[in-house]
Amino acid sequence: MPVWLLYGVFSVIFILASTALFFFTLTRGALLVRGAMGSLGNDTAHVYPIYSNMRLIKLIDFQPIIAAILLFQYDRLVSAITSGLRHTDLAGQRVLITSCAFGNVIPRVVTAAIESGAHRVLIADIIKNELTHAQSKLASLPGKLELLEENATAMKQADGSVAANVIFFLLHELPHHLKGEALREAGRVLAPGGKLYLAEFHRPDVWVLRTLSWTYFKVFEPLGLALWDTHDPLMQLETMGGFTCERRTVFFGNFQIIVATKNLAD
């Protein structure tokens, strides 16, 4: 093998290994350290440093990186949500985004909600830096926004106070006992007839992807694997009752979008 090719191969391996180590250190590694130090007691203990440290937030939040993390399905997943919002009459209503996320999901959801007539869009996150960062992406949008430092598992919003609620890849990062709490709160604040849009990981249909995905979750995000079975969000919503749910999976079943409509009788 020519020397230049050898250098090339080693360089690629080095870059991939360094990237994996970087993300491991700032996600699961940080939680392991917190656990070892006995500091997992507060409400934000499960939040990775990449979501709380402003320098890290700014370093990582680049659309191509975020799209790659979601296997280039990001745009498709966001479009499924914005299309749902655009086909709903939200005139005079409030729309909630429960937890911030990297990329352009927030501006796109806010724009779709406002264009459908929403009178106010609330963005709730447990980390203030995430809200500040989200606001910087919304500078061009009019003053219909409200940024709320709130916990998705114990929202301060009144029952039935929003017409739509968007949760984008939050559940897989929550400790298991909080996954159901977040869904319960999402349902509680939704008005009868209102819709919860939930984008998340799902158990892939094909074994190659399933194996790769399983390995990813085991190494980086072990709290996410339960979405495949014991904490399947569709199953949890149906067990809670009061919703009519539709689930669509994309990219060989690797991702899911659930639209849960709150029944009028509840």
Ligand SMILES: C[S@@+](CC[C@H](N)C(=O)[O-])C[C@H]1O[C@@H](n2cnc3c(N)ncnc32)[C@H](O)[C@@H]1O
């Ligand atoms: C939605 S998740 C991850 C999204 C996805 N990995 C991405 O960015 O593409 C990350 C966000 O959830 C927020 N978060 C975590 N736990 C929360 C909670 N209990 N309540 C509200 N926000 C929470 C974090 O602060 C962070 O802004």
